[in-house]
Amino acid sequence: MKLYEYAARRMALLVFVLLGVTLLTFILSRVLLDPLAAYVTEKTNPNAIPAIKRMHGFDRPPWEQYFFYLRDLFTLDLGWSKVGHMSIVDAIATYFPATAELTIVAIIITLLVGIPLGVVSALKNNQLADHASRVFSLIGISIPVFWLGLSLQYFFTYWIKMAYGLPALPSTGRYDPVLAINTGFKKITGFIMLDSLIQGNLIMAGDALAHLILPAITLAFLNIGVITRLTRSSMLEVLRQDYVTMAKAYGLPQRLVIYKYALKNALIPVVSATGLMFGGLLGGAIMTESIFAFPGMGWLSYRAIVYNDSNTVLAYVVVASIIYVVVNLVVDIVYAWLDPRIKY
Amino acid sequence: MVLSRILEVADLKVEFRTYRGVVKALNGVSFNVDKGEVFGLAGETGSGKSVTGLAIQRLLPGNAVIVEGRIVFDGRDLLSLKEDEMNKIRGKEITAVFQDPHTYLNPVFTMREQFRDILLTNDREIASIKDKREIEKAVHDRIIQMLTEVQMPAPERVIKMYPHELSGGMKQRMMLAMAFSLRPKLIIADEPTTALDVTIQAQVLELMKSLQKKYGTSVILITHDLGVIAETCSRIGVMYAGRIVETGTVDSVYSEPLHPYTQGLMRALPRADKDLKVESIGGSVPDLVDLPTGCPFHPRCSRAMEICRKINPRTLNIDGRIVECHLYDGETSRGRVA
Structure with a gap:
């Protein structure tokens, strides 16, 4: 079977997975949360409630509601997001790009730091560099996100400015709105970095990147520990393999042996871990986004849960699961490319 | 003596x-x-x-x-x-032929890729060629020549394969070809x-x-x-x-x-x-x-x-x-x- 056939078959299966997800989340949200809550406030006339119920179909039997819900899903008519003050489709289009940008930057930092650290750790097994990197990754795994986030804010937006007069890094939001107006920035895709680069607005791009640094480091810190440890153990395992001896026996230069022959084998488990991280982060990092007042999916869903906004919760879960399943598919395809032994 | x-x-x-x-x-x-x-x-x-x-x-x-x-x-x-x-x-x-060709060949690279690196690293004749395309051609010719010498069936096809796609005997022939290719x-x-x-x-x-x-x-x-x-x-x-x-x-x-x-x-x-x-x-x-x-x-x-x-x-x-x-x-x- 060819790789694209495999991808196509997995796509077909994806439909059923997502149907299951919608059914589950539908039951959970319509049973546990009152869907009406999104459409009423304390000021709503109680006499109007039956009419509102009828208007949104909440008076119908649940299975009928589910079919209407599926229809709405396909027509991208997901209702009103109370916490977002806009339609849910608009809310996702607004909040998702923020999370995606944050995730991509966080993953890039994670891999750029984690993989080299793991490789060095494996090569200098039980030497000082190895111990240092192991302590570092252990710290990364152990530090609570809220503490790290607040500490970074304190040091990089307050302390370095107060103590040394250095320029501070922004600690909240995605970009400076005043700067956006002054430089004539326009939203196109919702990805601030991408939009500003399209418009050739380097000042905005720099500003957006500056806003991403602290939350991305916060997110990356935990994952760096995971990736470093995984790369280290996987690399150690691979360096003991016979094919590494073989490569050495043929006098191949050490960098070729390590960075080509060993590393490609060692990265196989790292790819799957990265994929899971990617999927998890794209769903939104609730804690990190809340600390940095970063308007992403995590922040939206957190508020939706607190304010009993079942429409938004439902949409969030569906979006997060689609992302997760698609990322998993991509991981499997990358996997098949990395390791030709995998049968699919 | x-x-x-x-x-x-x-x-x-x-x-x-x-x-x-x-x-x-x-x-x-x-x-x-x-x-x-x-x-x-x-x-x-x-x-x-x-x-x-x-x-x-x-x-x-x-x-x-x-x-x-x-x-x-x-x-x-x-x-x-x-x-x-x-x-x-x-x-x-000094080159080597090892016991278990399954574990001594790298599982994630094609035979061609592995053979190529061995030749590029060690072969003086190939190292002296300047033109990139000619290097590739010399490498290819040498691999095919060696595989023919070890009586590998369908050498052109075998070099595109990964080790797990070859039989034990083919893998050992491959190792012999690698070992002898460098004289x-x-x-x-x-x-x-x-x-x-x-x-x-x-x-x-x-x-x-x-x-x-x-x-x-x-x-x-x-x-x-x-x-x-x-x-x-x-x-x-x-x-x-x-x-x-x-x-x-x-x-x-x-x-x-x-x-x-x-x-x-x-x-x-x-x-x-x-x-x-x-x-x-x-x-x-x-x-x-x-x-x-x-x-x-x-x-x-x-x-x-x-x-x-x-x-x-x-x-x-x-x-x-x-x-x-x-x-x-x-x-x-x-x-x-x-």
Whole structure:
């Protein structure tokens, strides 16, 4: 079977997975949360409630509601997001790009730091560099996100400015709105970095990147520990393999042996871990986004849960699961490319 | 005579530092390999055959230490070379064929990719080409030529495959092609046929012999299979507990083994020409962490004497054959040496 056939078959299966997800989340949200809550406030006339119920179909039997819900899903008519003050489709289009940008930057930092650290750790097994990197990754795994986030804010937006007069890094939001107006920035895709680069607005791009640094480091810190440890153990395992001896026996230069022959084998488990991280982060990092007042999916869903906004919760879960399943598919395809032994 | 010598190993001692203690893997191994000769290194598992092979290539794992000894290859003392100088010998002058071709070929690269890197690193002719496209063409031609030489079926297709898509025999042919493609002076073949079916074994051995003759390569053939050595080698060294206890031409050692261990091995060999019962050697290989005093073979030796328990036998030269046993030592067996 060819790789694209495999991808196509997995796509077909994806439909059923997502149907299951919608059914589950539908039951959970319509049973546990009152869907009406999104459409009423304390000021709503109680006499109007039956009419509102009828208007949104909440008076119908649940299975009928589910079919209407599926229809709405396909027509991208997901209702009103109370916490977002806009339609849910608009809310996702607004909040998702923020999370995606944050995730991509966080993953890039994670891999750029984690993989080299793991490789060095494996090569200098039980030497000082190895111990240092192991302590570092252990710290990364152990530090609570809220503490790290607040500490970074304190040091990089307050302390370095107060103590040394250095320029501070922004600690909240995605970009400076005043700067956006002054430089004539326009939203196109919702990805601030991408939009500003399209418009050739380097000042905005720099500003957006500056806003991403602290939350991305916060997110990356935990994952760096995971990736470093995984790369280290996987690399150690691979360096003991016979094919590494073989490569050495043929006098191949050490960098070729390590960075080509060993590393490609060692990265196989790292790819799957990265994929899971990617999927998890794209769903939104609730804690990190809340600390940095970063308007992403995590922040939206957190508020939706607190304010009993079942429409938004439902949409969030569906979006997060689609992302997760698609990322998993991509991981499997990358996997098949990395390791030709995998049968699919 | 000395001019024809390609490799001289003298009194090689290797230890492994492990959690269990110091494993004395080699306890003074000495042997020579002549140019164009196939030298067989025989012995049980754990006798130090593979360690000897790896020590010559300086590929021992990190916890191994070469305590003493000398390895002279083509006039150079390998143990005194710097690592980068040694790396120039590996591949260019000494190559290796390993036991299990499945684990020694890298699973995530195509055969072409692996063969290509070996050629690009080591082949002077290819290294002298400037044009990139011509390099690729030279590499391709050389691979196909070598694969044809090892009688690989459908070489053009095989080079695009990954190791797991090849059969054991094909993989071993691939290893032979890699080993001979660089025209090395010495090939260390560590159990090259052990992982293969008997019918394929014969083919691979035959192939190795013909390539060895064609290129005049010296080969150290490491195996526990005395039948393989009888078919392939001119001389044999029998290893036991990190020492070579007997060395000689295959004819003399097989027809008249001197060392009791070799004698035991020969009795353990099934023979088609005589109706003899196959006998095994009682006991097992000694623990290399805690070697017995005296001759390491004495606990299993039926002809052990008092002296064998106390003193390690000397290396004796009996009519051009080398043996380490008190039985043939006129001085020690009479108890003159304390």
